[in-house]
Amino acid sequence: MIVQVKIQEQCFLKDPDSSELGQNIIANSISLIDEVGFEAFTFKKLAQRIESTEASVYRYFENKHKLLIYLVSWYWNWLDYRLTFAMHNISSPKRRLEIFVEHITQPVKVDPTFGHIDEVALHRIVISESSKVYLTKEVDADNEDGYFISFQKLVKELSMIVRELNPKYKFPSALISTVIESAHFQRFFSTHLCALTESDSESSLEKFLKHMLFSTISSTK
Amino acid sequence: MIVQVKIQEQCFLKDPDSSELGQNIIANSISLIDEVGFEAFTFKKLAQRIESTEASVYRYFENKHKLLIYLVSWYWNWLDYRLTFAMHNISSPKRRLEIFVEHITQPVKVDPTFGHIDEVALHRIVISESSKVYLTKEVDADNEDGYFISFQKLVKELSMIVRELNPKYKFPSALISTVIESAHFQRFFSTHLCALTESDSESSLEKFLKHMLFSTISSTK
DNA sequence: TAAAGTATGATAGTATTACTATTATAAAAA
């Protein structure tokens, strides 16, 4: 059986999954962005690393921003796929939301299903770079082109579970998107700006987010 | 009486508040970043707008990243100053936290105390660009140089109020930093990615955040 | 009041980035 994480076609010029060079581009852009950060990442450096040329990379992606959108979308689709799996046959909405928080707070493990993707490095990229995909002046155009549907789909699915748990709660999507973003920057803060958080480990972050999530959902006041 | 928002000296080469050119740099970098976004903002374009030269701008700021740190720090100091004022003589910690949420959710008004600063535009910049000041590979070095103390001070002060309200709650700083960041991207989502939030106005954002904040603080479970 | 210091402007120059275009060549498909 083939499991593939499909990414909306608009964000690449040629499907990187369709060739060795393409998979090389993905694998090495993950390691390079992880090492030097998105600002210092260039197609030229990437081309040097894979012993190819800038022009060849440009045949797959219009620019590095589209490549980042691809990587982040891949991550959301992969998380969605793992969540679907983990929540399967679990009837309790509370338990399903717990599984969700556990998945976004616990350390990511490399998934051998996707050989060329280093999910651990990709997760670090998602933590520090994912908000840059939408925090731009092109956000409206990019959104119209459907670049953010992976994230939107995930938030929608999870907000439905919140609704199951408390149909009267008014802000399920806002709460889910807050929990997801919070998981990222609280993790970032605990590593780099520890004055901004008490969370110093995966398990304390999990506690913080579960408590916030369930207190908010169940509070009627 | 002179009210001045003081910014830590490390982030500029020459205090922009000390000269007309400096104030011009600040005023016009706010309007230019607001218009074109931080990525497309350059010192060359700024110099053209103020009819000066790139070299002159470089005499005030090492690079555009340091300038952004300056602007964002200015905003946090200004918010801190307004909060101190608004919370003065209010003994109830709950009411003080309500005032805090109202300040970060309600529309910003231009403050005539600071002639050359357009606080409304600056607030838009803070919403879409402020996280970029720390989401870099240089975050640890920048933090050691004290570039983030304005934000850290604000979070610390507010977390003390959370502690007053519930001394047993384990994550006051994490909660406050989450509420502040959430105020930003929920606002951004409601304008650009409305599928990610139910909040469609300042007042609904205020409701969402107040409910989340106080449910979390008071929930004992 | 003259000399010295300081701030800005004008101009030039460099390395890097973010691309686009052209041609050659090797491998795969028809």
Add this chain to the structure above:
DNA sequence: TTTTTATAATAGTAATACTATCATACTTTA
């Protein structure tokens, strides 16, 4: 076998992110 396609090699452009030098005007201070 011809044609198509993918990639490599190379070159080139405009913009970015600076650094350096020098002239000049305006302020201090001796």
